[in-house]
Amino acid sequence: MANGRFFDEMTKPDGLPRDVYQRVAHWLASAPPELLASRRSQAELMFRRIGITFAVYGDKDSTERLIPFDIVPRVLGRSEWTRLEAGLIQRVKVLNMFLADLYGKGEVIKAGIIPEDIVLNNEHFRPEMRGVKVPHDVYVHISGIDIVRVDDHDFYVLEDNARTPSGVSYMLENREVMMRLVPELFAQHRVAPVENYPDALLSSLRSVAPKQAGSDPVCVLLTPGIFNSAYYEHSFLADKLGVELVEGRDLLVKENVVYMRTTQGPQRVDVIYRRIDDDFLDPLAFRPDSALGVPGLMSAYLAGNVTLANAVGTGVADDKAVYTYMPEIIKFYLGEEPLLKNVPTWRCREPDSLKYVLDHLPELVVKEVNGSGGYGMLVGPHATREQIAEFATKLKNDPDGFIAQPTLNLSTCPASFESGIGARHVDLRPFVLSGADGVRVIPGGLTRVAMKEGSLVVNSSQGGGTKDTWVIEDFQGGLV
């Protein structure tokens, strides 16, 4: 199972399981194939019944699809988690400081840490936010930091998702399904719970309500509507949070105060957990053709009468070009070494880097600076000669629009298939919450799996799957 080229999280190069995986390895080795097969089909049935689906844009026939689910849990030991958690908290703290600075005094630019044009020319930079004070200086209330591993020590940040990261409903539902699916495995581990995520989220949201909101602020979740690919998650979260799931047309702004239309008349809204991009928030402030937003929302926000989570303009911090400067940015604000590593990245805007990238396309991963969801990227080792030639032209035409990274040897975890157990590449998206009371991370996250053998693309829009992620107490040898 272990493959010399990749770090396998379960199996050491000598073929023995690592400590934290002992019981899972034993379970996999001793469970008859029929049992695993019946659990796999049970899992599929449960997800279908729950109706947890997502939509793929541009895929007419399957507007609602299930994401493949793997029944083998991914396991992290407490000590590994503690290191990761500290790194995530450091990273998100800095993202908030960085945004407050960019929209405030701009010291990070004055100090020459990051070139001004990368910020100012960024399409996600919102000049409207300059000089605006957001409650408790929190910009990124909810973030999903994508993490990959290549060895048993270091965690690398692949991407900082600071806009409207999705996937947390899968973290929660995967755990629910697993508890019913493999109770015998849970009985052998002490797994840190994730089910308190909605409570933690709600208290973070309430903690950043405008001062005038009083002791019982009204929070809502703003969705683009049922045709959005993450609509299931929006309705799932609203239900768990116990807040109204609103669309733009349910809200109105009067004298810079936001109200929702209810059967008993307008009701004041204090905090909006919005799952709509900046561009669509308010047709008066941003895209005038947006029918999803709320006219006047931005001016209510700037007047301090409503809190938006995440804040407007956070996209400038999770941009792939800004990403490359994150290690220096962390040192600048905290005077600390970054606890999580950055993947070495060539900025194609720099002529030397561009030349290197063009010369080494077959071995690199090239991404659009503003792309997401695995769209518009080139995975060199898996691309055809034509695809590489095509991409080279795109690169030369718009070098500022791309970065390149070495093809990472993403770690693998065991996954269960009809053909048996196979190692598949994974990444991890832990969810980090920031509120007036600080930054916290829910122990676990969404593990995404490239279900195809050898594939490195884990995005659900590209056929990736998910699995439950367990943080367990460190385990020292021996079987029960």
Added chain:
Amino acid sequence: MLSRTADNLYWLSRYMERADFLARIIDAAQRLATLPTAYGGTGSEWESTLNAAGALDGYREHVGAVNETSAIYYLAFDPQNSSSICNCLEYARTNARAVRTALTIEMWQSINGAWLEMKRFQAIFGKPGTIDRLELSRFLDFIRKASLDFDGSAERTMLRNDAHWFSRLGLYMERADTTARILDVKYNVLLPATEQVGGSLDYFQWTAILRAVSALTAYNWVYKETIKPWLVADLLILRPEMPRSLRSCYDDIARLLDNIGRAYGRPGPSQSKAHKTLRLLETINIEQIFETGLHEFLTEFIESNDALGAAIGGQYLIHVDEGTTETQAQSQA
């Protein structure tokens, strides 16, 4: 609760009820159309059925000359007919998805299950043309079961709060409208003057009406005599024990609106409108209705029912233009 949530719940129930009604009138019309003219077959059965469904104008515009096959296709499957059975189910599910958290899991599963099953039938009846009668009767049965399943889920599993009241309100508003419409389309055969000595050519017309509102057995239990047209009208307009009568619908509508008004602490125009209609239905008798004219009575009723719908909309809901959500999603994608 959000006005849009109430609106979705209300329309969800209306669409389910409408689908059920369409399935019944297609079934009834099929029986009539097979009768020889000597037994009251008029040859214009499909025209009056399209009319009862409020679809005649649209049909003339999109299809043209009326014949059975095209009429069935138009009423049941045609995507061009915004009130075809399939479109009703499609809208019902769209509304259900938008308010999933306000539905019980049983309600969602009944809608979603019906929608998936409908996709199978749509594959069979994909194009206008010949109609496989066996499959059609399966389809019509399936639609009636789907609406029973949905209503049963709503009755058995919903909390008795405003969500439940708006959902049931939609059902009874739609039912009152459809009952009144089918009576109005057939009013000429219900007039007392049409009764002939020794049985009537219209006998099968009357039973068809009763069948369309699933009241054939109910008639026998209530009146215990052969079918008389004025009693058919009495049953469907005034009898409180008949679940599809206008009177029974308004008993429920007034009760539901009272619940909402009490819970929100301020009754408004919908409550007073509903009670006005209910008082009329409680006090008038069938002779008086025939004196003023059955057709006039029904036309007035349909108009006042529409006005009540508008009042409920203005007081509690926002009316959603069915076209808008789609375009919004596209602009986001």
